Amino acid sequence: MPVxxxxxxxxxxxxxxxxxxxxxxxxxxxxxRATLVMGTPANKAVLEHAGLLERSLAxxxxxxxxxxxxxxxxxxxxxxxAEAERLLVATEAPAAIAGEETLRSIAMAQEAGAPAxxxxxxxxxxxxxxxxxxxxxxxxxxxxxxxxVPLEQEIALKKLAAGRRLLVMGPDCGTAIIGxxxxxxxxxxxxxxxxxxxxxxxxxxxVSTLVHDAGQGVSNAIGTGSRDVLAEVGGVTTRxxxxxxxxxxxxxxxxxxxxxxxxxxxxxxxxxxVRAGKPVVALFLGASGLKSQANVTVVATLEExxxxxxxxxxxxxxxxxxxxxxxxxxxPAELMMLAPxxxxxxxxxxxxxxxxxxxxxxxxxxxxxWSNAPIDxxxxxxxxxPSTAHCVxxxxxxxxxxxxxxxxxxxxxxxxxxxxxxxxxxxxxxxxDVVLGYGAHPDPAGxxxxxxREARAAALRGGRHLILVAFVCGTDEDPQRASAxxxxxxxxxxxxxxxxxxxxxxAASVVAARSVSVNP
Numbered sequence: 001m002p003v004x005x006x007x008x009x010x011x012x013x014x015x016x017x018x019x020x021x022x023x024x025x026x027x028x029x030x031x032x033r034a035t036l037v038m039g040t041p042a043n044k045a046v047l048e049h050a051g052l053l054e055r056s057l058a059x060x061x062x063x064x065x066x067x068x069x070x071x072x073x074x075x076x077x078x079x080x081x082a083e084a085e086r087l088l089v090a091t092e093a094p095a096a097i098a099g100e101e102t103l104r105s106i107a108m109a110q111e112a113g114a115p116a117x118x119x120x121x122x123x124x125x126x127x128x129x130x131x132x133x134x135x136x137x138x139x140x141x142x143x144x145x146x147x148x149v150p151l152e153q154e155i156a157l158k159k160l161a162a163g164r165r166l167l168v169m170g171p172d173c174g175t176a177i178i179g180x181x182x183x184x185x186x187x188x189x190x191x192x193x194x195x196x197x198x199x200x201x202x203x204x205x206x207v208s209t210l211v212h213d214a215g216q217g218v219s220n221a222i223g224t225g226s227r228d229v230l231a232e233v234g235g236v237t238t239r240x241x242x243x244x245x246x247x248x249x250x251x252x253x254x255x256x257x258x259x260x261x262x263x264x265x266x267x268x269x270x271x272x273x274v275r276a277g278k279p280v281v282a283l284f285l286g287a288s289g290l291k292s293q294a295n296v297t298v299v300a301t302l303e304e305x306x307x308x309x310x311x312x313x314x315x316x317x318x319x320x321x322x323x324x325x326x327x328x329x330x331x332p333a334e335l336m337m338l339a340p341x342x343x344x345x346x347x348x349x350x351x352x353x354x355x356x357x358x359x360x361x362x363x364x365x366x367x368x369x370w371s372n373a374p375i376d377x378x379x380x381x382x383x384x385x386p387s388t389a390h391c392v393x394x395x396x397x398x399x400x401x402x403x404x405x406x407x408x409x410x411x412x413x414x415x416x417x418x419x420x421x422x423x424x425x426x427x428x429x430x431x432x433d434v435v436l437g438y439g440a441h442p443d444p445a446g447x448x449x450x451x452x453r454e455a456r457a458a459a460l461r462g463g464r465h466l467i468l469v470a471f472v473c474g475t476d477e478d479p480q481r482a483s484a485x486x487x488x489x490x491x492x493x494x495x496x497x498x499x500x501x502x503x504x505x506x507a508a509s510v511v512a513a514r515s516v517s518v519n520p
Contacts, residue, residue: 001032001070004077005054006084007039008065013088014122014145016409016439018065021087023410028083030076031069036084038124039064040148046398062126062148106135118178122146128171129153136161136168143183144170144225151232154225158236167244168237170225174201177208177221184223185408187437188477192217194309195248197241198257199224202351203285203302205437206473206500207257209482210306213475213498216313219251220244229261229269238265239272246276254280255309257302259356260287270296279312281305285353286360286375292320300364302357303501331495335513337465342428343514345369345507346421347392348414350407351473354433354500355394361504362390367511372397387421390511408440415451422455422466429467429510430455431503434485436474443480445472445488452492467510468494471503 018036025034037043039060047053069080119135125148149171161168176183189212224237273280280296283305292298308318349355373394383399395407421427459466474482486496
């Protein structure tokens with residue numbers, strides 16, 4: 001298909017705004033793919049791999065915006081580019097109120113008397129570290145939404161921040177709740193006594209919403225950025241977050257949520273957790289060999305992290321492995337409807353942490369899954385390859401997001417994959433997430449419902465029944481309302497369970513009930 005592109009020099013919007021524009025363009029008649037990204041070498045490499053690196057983009061710089069559309073005809077492409085320009089102008093900040101000065105820097109805001117203690121930074125990666133440095137030197141914590149920040153700059157920023165008892169949340173930090181104020185893709189949860197810290201955005205979201213559902217609340221949720229637990233970074237923000245939560249009078253229980261850190265980082269973080277003096281729950285998804293000690297409770301899943309935090313906040317004693325809510329349901333009627341060929345479970349996730357946890361839960365049940373983001377590197381499937389055997393997919397990976405927005409905003413890629421799984425005569429069950437919150441799709445269940453119904457119909461046409469399992473990451477205080485989303489999913493024929501952990505457990509129980517060979 002023809003591809004058209006345009007460069008807007010020195011023009012920046014944060015990734016959420018760009019994804020929404022891309023979503024609107026992709027919905028236009030005659031447009032197959034649309035993407036708006038900054039002109040970094042990494043973004044150019046992704047576009048080239050996807051066959052979208054048009055020649056006019058060659059000279060784009062890191063601070064320039066690249067607009068790329070692919071479609072059936074030149075007229076549709078020209079109209080889409082014009083619409084992109086219109087939408088980008090429409091998302092510009094409103095003009096200043098008459099008589100008021102527009103604040104164009106952190107310094108101007110502080111000098112105008114703004115009583116801020118935190119700066120939220122979302123500028124192109126090459127400039128992000130400089131702005132973060134200015135904020136730190138002015139005594140401000142930093143929520144760094146920007147990505148494409150070099151690792152060495154992250155290390156320097158975090159070392160400076162630690163010396164000043166400040167936080168650098170990020171780079172590429174998507175979620176935080178500070179003093180009750182949600183940042184990035186956070187959810188609306190009640191205030192409470194449980195403090196969270198972690199290098200997992202969707203992990204923080206899910207644990208905070210499970211805590212809310214259990215009647216407890218969150219004092220602060222401190223995102224660290226995914227690279228914080230690398231050996232080179234040393235877990236600087238994670239450790240500083242533990243210290244700040246330990247000193248916070250409003251926090252009674254500290255909960256750490258992360259993918260496996262480097263060994264030395266894990267040891268340092270756990271040592272800090274012991275010194276915190278407060279009850280600490282530690283989740284390093286997929287890590288092995290870590291044991292509870294003193295005041296630190298080591299858990300294995302997101303659900304158990306929330307369960308332990310809630311129990312400890314109430315003064316109780318956590319029992320390892322105890323589910324937070326009702327255990328996985330059984331579905332004998334649906335099991336009886338499966339055809340003999342239906343042997344495998346498939347996961348389609350918008351959150352990378354959910355993809356990781358599903359593999360962890362399945363592996364604990366003796367089921368080894370393939371993935372595009374595997375915990376066992378030997379079980380990686382090729383990019384965009386069809387599922388094979390038991391398979392869990394991270395739809396937020398680059399191969400799925402180039403040319404279209406992230407699946408938390410645009411459910412097109414998931415709808416396509418869901419239909420492919422339904423047409424596969426070996427698929428027995430498909431599990432997936434529906435993530436709510438600020439910045440997410442305004443009605444994700446409604447957007448998915450047509451694809452869900454078509455998937456069930458496709459399986460039926462093939463003489464099969466398809467089991468669908470989902471969980472909602474959100475609360476009724478979120479703009480999308482979790483209960484309303486769950487209702488829409490159930491109406492479409494989906495089994496809605498309480499958590500990501502419960503969904504994976506249910507999938508494992510289906511495999512066990514089918515007496516399938518679990519190590520294909």
